[in-house]
Amino acid sequence: MHWIKIITVTILTLFVVANEVHSSGLFELRLRYFNNDYGRDSEGNCCSGISDPQTGKCIGTCKTRFRVCLKHYQAKIDTTSPCTYGDVVTPILGENSVNLTNTQKFKSKGFTNPIQFAFNFAWPGTFTLIVEALHDTNNSANARSSSLLIQRLSLQQVLEVSPEWKTNKSEAQYTWLEYDFRVTCDPHYYGAGCANLCRPRDDPFGHYTCSDGGEIICLTGWQGDYCDKGKKIIIFSIEI
Template identity: 30%
Template sequence: MLSLSWLPIVAWISVVSQVYASGNIRLHLMQYVNRDGRDIDGDRCDTTMGIKTSDCDPYFKLCIGSTGRSDCDIVNIQSGVYKNSNSVNFGSSFGDRNNPINIGFATWPQAGIRIKIQVFDDDDRSDDDLIDNLESLITDIPSSSLGQAVTREVLIRGKTQLFGSITIYCDDNWYGSGCDSYCFPQDDDTRGHFICSSSGEAICLPGWEGEHCKDDIDECASNPCHNDGLCVDGTNSFSCQCKDGYTNTLCQIDIDECLSNPCLNGATCVDVINRFQCICLSQYTGITCDVNICHDVICQNGGHCEPVSGSATCSCSSGYYGTRCENEINECASNPCHGTGSTCNDLINGFQCTCTEGRTGITCSELLYPETTSLPVEIMTSRNDPCSGSPCKNGICERVGSSYTCHCPPGYTDMDCSVDLCSLDRLVIAVPVYVPSWVISVIVQMAHLDLTVPHLRI
């Protein structure tokens, strides 16, 4: 494509007819292209002895007129010169005029308008050469306003071509296909009450009629109010004053007494003639279901009141019983704790067993030493956890009630597993503890010792 750079050297010279505008033409000239750089006769614009010396120096004469006339009765404009430019990008202005060019017209010609553009090559030392005659017929019907206007592209071709766009629309308050019908909306008692149609005709505002829409319409003339309601006329409106027992705009509906939501606490309201009836939820009673059946019933110990067949009943929390849940269930009554000497402590919705020595488990049903002798264990006490001080030197500590027992690995003995059997010349067992017979046998075999009764305190 040829360069779009241009250099205007002459200001626009324009002659625009002074008209009382009812509409506007918005012509946007975008780009002109002379691809061959020749004039209308096919000759190059600027040559010396038949050799091209530069591109054309175009300027433009824009003429817009009615199709039935040969003159430029709408606009006649001449541009400046664009030196050495076979391609022109017009930009946002034409000398002292803005681009797009706004052109007012008094009445839009029914047959349309004709756009004629003559393109000349400016020659300093001779008559200017005609490059091209560009012409286009525009038959669009003006839009009713700028906001509704449609812009369409225009391509005008001859030996050269020009690109642009055009928008045609009526001024405010001008209507019709020729923008020749004037209508200005009014809304007062002196000039009338109307708006304007797309063709410029007055359309009365609602509630008005007659010449210039000055007569108020009596909306009560048709007796719109039902059931002997009183009609009050207004501007484009009326209101009905209903008799007792009726409602709605036209007094045609019997009053729904349930509209005021008289039924409380989630009750269902049933409309009856001139009254209502409430269907209450199970825990409420009364005409409007405002009385809570459980209101004066206090259920103790976390119980809650439930309505049953129209009366209040307490549903007790676990561990309680009674009309008001006032009694606690004694879970120790069934003697759940095993073993002589074990005691049961009644709790809320439960119990706790304090087991006798040698028993464990929730109900003391498990024996701690099922394979030992019946001799009592010597208990070592601790202020807190008896195993917290790691009393078992080489074994595992097991808490037994408030005491503990040490489980020694092979090769160690004593109450705290501190005696290494392999380091003793003789084995002396003097610990008051339950010693199973099989343990003694293992110890004897490991130590190869002669176990005598005086050394074993059992």
């Protein structure tokens, strides 16, 4: 029986440690609309490299994909430093202007919107986001080596955990991009940084549910830090 107690204590210890240090959540970026009516890159040149000699209008279109870089907060944004929270490059999603709200349309291209960045640390409440609209110059699968910059947005800000989307619009000389973002906790994770883990259970290691803030609430008849101790029931008898 002694070894059974040791195993039980070990499991409970691991559970307590996991409850204290693990966290989990998602940063989501939802691209909505990208507008580039003139078919030009960030320098004002035609993506196709060809323009009408009379009107100056671009002949041909851009082949637009996006790169998204999420990283820790930087007071001075460095677009060349590593994307510490994640780095995603999409397939080609359209030509000059792209309506990205029809999510079903892009699934066949292997693109899921919103773009998700999972994290397994306490959300710090701040972030740096870089989104680049790129013209693919040769339909290459290697977008990083065959892309021309159309527009880049860079921002850093405070963002609390919330199910509500924050809508932004970034405008450049020839283009604009509308997008949303938010941070949410995964199921069973709570708190400002998604750092509180509470998973309801009713077994030998605990008998409880969870509050909206992730606090343990013992089921009826149980007590203790992890609701693993039965409450004593005192029965009074009266002799007549």
